[in-house]
Amino acid sequence: MTWIARVSPYLAMLAAIYHLYFAFERPFTEGEHAIIHVGLAALLVGLAQACRREGAFRALAIACIVATSIASVYLFTITEDLEIRFGLGLTTPQTIAGIAMIAAVIVLCWMEWGFVIATLSVAALVYFFFGDRLAGPLQAASHPSFDYAMTFLISSGGTGLYGQITPISANIIFLFMIFGALLASTGVTRLFMELGNWAGRILEGGGAVTCVVSSALLGTVTGATVANVAITGTFTIPTMKRQGFRPQDAAAVEAVASCGGQVLPPVMGAGAFIMAAYLGVSYIEIAARALIPALMFFGSVLIAIYFLVRKMGKIAESEPADFRIIRNEIIPFAIPLGALVYFLVSGYSATTAVVIAIAAVIAVTFLRPAAWRSVESFKKAVGSIGHGLVTGAQQGAALAIITAAISLVAQSLITTALGPKFASALASLVGDQTLFALLLVMFASILLGCGLPTVAAYTMVAIMMVPALRNIGVDPAAAHMFVYYFAVYAAVTPPVATAAIVASRIAETSFWGTAWACVRLMSGPIILPFLFIYQAEILNFPPNPLVLVMPLLGWLTATLALLVLSMRFFLKPTSRLEEIAAGVAAIASFAWIVSDAALLLVAAIAILLMILAVQIRRRETTFAAAMPPTGPFRSSSSVKPNGHAD
Numbered sequence: 001m002t003w004i005a006r007v008s009p010y011l012a013m014l015a016a017i018y019h020l021y022f023a024f025e026r027p028f029t030e031g032e033h034a035i036i037h038v039g040l041a042a043l044l045v046g047l048a049q050a051c052r053r054e055g056a057f058r059a060l061a062i063a064c065i066v067a068t069s070i071a072s073v074y075l076f077t078i079t080e081d082l083e084i085r086f087g088l089g090l091t092t093p094q095t096i097a098g099i100a101m102i103a104a105v106i107v108l109c110w111m112e113w114g115f116v117i118a119t120l121s122v123a124a125l126v127y128f129f130f131g132d133r134l135a136g137p138l139q140a141a142s143h144p145s146f147d148y149a150m151t152f153l154i155s156s157g158g159t160g161l162y163g164q165i166t167p168i169s170a171n172i173i174f175l176f177m178i179f180g181a182l183l184a185s186t187g188v189t190r191l192f193m194e195l196g197n198w199a200g201r202i203l204e205g206g207g208a209v210t211c212v213v214s215s216a217l218l219g220t221v222t223g224a225t226v227a228n229v230a231i232t233g234t235f236t237i238p239t240m241k242r243q244g245f246r247p248q249d250a251a252a253v254e255a256v257a258s259c260g261g262q263v264l265p266p267v268m269g270a271g272a273f274i275m276a277a278y279l280g281v282s283y284i285e286i287a288a289r290a291l292i293p294a295l296m297f298f299g300s301v302l303i304a305i306y307f308l309v310r311k312m313g314k315i316a317e318s319e320p321a322d323f324r325i326i327r328n329e330i331i332p333f334a335i336p337l338g339a340l341v342y343f344l345v346s347g348y349s350a351t352t353a354v355v356i357a358i359a360a361v362i363a364v365t366f367l368r369p370a371a372w373r374s375v376e377s378f379k380k381a382v383g384s385i386g387h388g389l390v391t392g393a394q395q396g397a398a399l400a401i402i403t404a405a406i407s408l409v410a411q412s413l414i415t416t417a418l419g420p421k422f423a424s425a426l427a428s429l430v431g432d433q434t435l436f437a438l439l440l441v442m443f444a445s446i447l448l449g450c451g452l453p454t455v456a457a458y459t460m461v462a463i464m465m466v467p468a469l470r471n472i473g474v475d476p477a478a479a480h481m482f483v484y485y486f487a488v489y490a491a492v493t494p495p496v497a498t499a500a501i502v503a504s505r506i507a508e509t510s511f512w513g514t515a516w517a518c519v520r521l522m523s524g525p526i527i528l529p530f531l532f533i534y535q536a537e538i539l540n541f542p543p544n545p546l547v548l549v550m551p552l553l554g555w556l557t558a559t560l561a562l563l564v565l566s567m568r569f570f571l572k573p574t575s576r577l578e579e580i581a582a583g584v585a586a587i588a589s590f591a592w593i594v595s596d597a598a599l600l601l602v603a604a605i606a607i608l609l610m611i612l613a614v615q616i617r618r619r620e621t622t623f624a625a626a627m628p629p630t631g632p633f634r635s636s637s638s639v640k641p642n643g644h645a646d
Helices: 002-025 030-052 055-077 079-084 092-113 115-133 146-153 166-202 207-219 225-242 247-261 268-279 283-312 323-345 350-367 375-416 418-430 434-448 454-471 476-492 498-507 511-521 528-534 545-567 576-595 598-626
Strands: none
Touching: 002 030, 002 166, 002 350, 002 375, 030 055, 030 079, 030 092, 030 166, 030 375, 055 079, 055 092, 092 115, 092 146, 092 375, 115 146, 115 375, 115 454, 146 375, 166 207, 166 225, 166 268, 166 323, 166 350, 166 375, 207 225, 207 247, 207 283, 225 247, 225 476, 225 498, 247 283, 247 476, 247 498, 247 511, 268 283, 268 454, 268 476, 283 323, 283 476, 283 511, 283 528, 283 545, 323 350, 350 375, 375 418, 375 454, 418 434, 418 454, 434 454, 434 476, 434 528, 454 476, 476 498, 476 528, 498 511, 511 545, 528 545, 528 576, 545 576, 545 598, 576 598
């Protein structure tokens, strides 16, 4: 099967060129483009699986390639007829082609991403076709015929497999994967690492700070926490281990930092564009709302690292930053990213902005003097562009398959009205207990987001959970941001924690040790989504600085209290009584977030100050006891026979 490995990069290159060409010229309708997009994605994912698998699984992947290729070509030729037949019924050949596409997409989704979304897709389809046989409130309306029902799943008019979020994947997400891969292939990873080294020398934290900076910067332009861990973790985790960090702590820092890259503007792992589409607002509004929470996320992680370093005692310094690399790479990075932000802020569509940014990456690569020093240098520049296009197309195809499968779930929820029924059921269950509803949605979001990339995890929980929150009166933007954060957190939350799995393998340590270390580092970030609901000022940008004082103070108090409790350390190791007091402070500060009762926050701050005072007093006592006696009362036993003091 070596021919598959040889042909796959060329097909990926063709897919990348096609999507860029469509963004410029629009030679087909959106319906035709969606069919081509899913067909190319299935082809690339099927080829990748055929290369990785053996035996029956390889045969299954090849069968999916054949089925989707034939079905896609056929459906593309009858796109106009599919639109006409919507709500009327498909012909027998159209129905067979539709079934082949749906089955192959679900199988490829299972092979590429695991059983979670594949199982949900199958369950959604079963309910879509047979929900009318249920009794009670879950009963769905019946379809006149099977071929009538299929028009909702296979249509080029914006529904089913080719509708819902598939157009966002075809026009935005796929292109952003190319953009991120081009940045990585043309040297931006080295820039991020050196910027991290520079920050690590300034802040107390060594390689952990290097990890946070580099992983955050790279994570914002990649669409998956796990991929980010795999890219940067091979550099940062061994560095942290050499500096004295425990392997599980080094792995946890990388996993959490990569997780944070998904909430950091300007790109936010491409999730911001889906959120903008759901809310019907501009992308730049979403990015602006997300800025302060993202800074708070990384602020809490840096505080946690400070606790970790102080608890360890002393670590080796980060390697000196190579300012030559920073000087050489900062402009090639700043120009494309600056172009992206400028055109987004100026009101251009996300598709136009990212295509211009991609063109800027390619132009800057060839405008470097190094690219023209020799024939070999020019070939290297061309190779880096080609590698970025191929890698971006492969990553975009993997996301396209999972978004197509989720589109089936979304269509089932819409057609059967299960989404509104679920929202009504949750509202009746929780009554006016908003906090109870938020806790249920938090656990559901983490569960639904397990093992999925950012875009897919958020889309899944937005479909299921946001209507439930809106039904109990939560602001739409706050509801979307709430579920988005917890869907992202699923990558570092036990029992699945896929980012922790990859990081622990790189660190050569246990998964559970890494997972619980992630939980400790997430003490601060876990509070943030609740602030979106109860202290919504942090989602308003540009903010009134005075309005942010109390939310920031409450968040900082809760973060410190949780870190003292989880790390069992403040200025020095804590006693059991101090840990109990920290737990009370954490509860009081969280209760303030929910109730806005100022007395609770004052009490939490007072408890932390009391713990601090006790630890300062204990440290001074310990230091004094360790000092040798001085002055006229110095004991003779403190002088050794050789005349030297102890």
